[in-house]
Amino acid sequence: MKTVVEMTNIHKRYDGQQVETHALQGISLHIKEGEFVSITGPSGCGKSTLLSIMGLMDTASEGSYQIASVDTQGLKVDQRTQIRNQHIGFVFQSFNLIDSLTVFENVALPLEHRGTSKNEIKQRVEDVLSQVDMLHRKDYRPNQLSGGQQQRIAIARALVGNPDLILVDEPTGNLDSKNGDQVMALLAQLNKDGATIVMVTHDSRYSRCATREVQLLDGKIVSEQQSDVDLQGVA
Numbered sequence: 001m002k003t004v005v006e007m008t009n010i011h012k013r014y015d016g017q018q019v020e021t022h023a024l025q026g027i028s029l030h031i032k033e034g035e036f037v038s039i040t041g042p043s044g045c046g047k048s049t050l051l052s053i054m055g056l057m058d059t060a061s062e063g064s065y066q067i068a069s070v071d072t073q074g075l076k077v078d079q080r081t082q083i084r085n086q087h088i089g090f091v092f093q094s095f096n097l098i099d100s101l102t103v104f105e106n107v108a109l110p111l112e113h114r115g116t117s118k119n120e121i122k123q124r125v126e127d128v129l130s131q132v133d134m135l136h137r138k139d140y141r142p143n144q145l146s147g148g149q150q151q152r153i154a155i156a157r158a159l160v161g162n163p164d165l166i167l168v169d170e171p172t173g174n175l176d177s178k179n180g181d182q183v184m185a186l187l188a189q190l191n192k193d194g195a196t197i198v199m200v201t202h203d204s205r206y207s208r209c210a211t212r213e214v215q216l217l218d219g220k221i222v223s224e225q226q227s228d229v230d231l232q233g234v235a
């Protein structure tokens, strides 16, 4: 199995006016193709910081990070953007869909940035919308959909470019438990179909849907557990 994420001794320091925050203190994490890793831990332990570095939205102060065997050290901003577009899909708590575009156009965006042909875009967008069971809503606008449906569209957008890694930040945070359960069951199914997923969640019931649970405390990994996927109580 290919290694998708290879982080070694990652540190992150934020310089404040008076105090420096040492948000990540020597994180080493290797994630293989096909894994579903959940990241949990109390508020302020560094989960978002870790996800931002993994998603190349921020840089580490120290340590090395390779994604899909590409070394990210010393890259310029446009190179990071290119690697991000090529290798990573994102799903956020607040969906981050564009209301002035249709569902189809929202999902097509990552492929348009890559310069994919119109025919290929149509095929691929319809495929992923079917995968998340939303093809019948392709001409709707996001604000005409429920929260759960919007999150499924956001997941389709993350999938459309066939990324090596899908990063998911509190995907159920804005959803009621029924929609949250459905979104989580969809993520578990996508992982079974081969997607590599890293998910930050506060919800221990959902972290059990992952194949590995990583717990952070004060910027360090304090526990790592392989788990049998447990969808009990989740739709």
Ligand SMILES: Nc1ncnc2c1ncn2[C@@H]1O[C@H](COP(=O)(O)OP(=O)(O)OP(=O)(O)O)[C@@H](O)[C@H]1O
Pocket (backbone or CB within 6 Å): 014, 015, 016, 021, 023, 041, 042, 043, 044, 045, 046, 047, 048, 049, 050
């Ligand atoms: N841009 C920033 N500037 C300064 N300090 C920051 C910045 N971002 C995060 N921090 C600090 O780094 C530490 C880790 O923050 P982070 O947001 O990664 O935690 P978290 O585990 O995601 O928290 P939460 O669960 O509340 O979202 C915290 O002490 C936070 O105050």
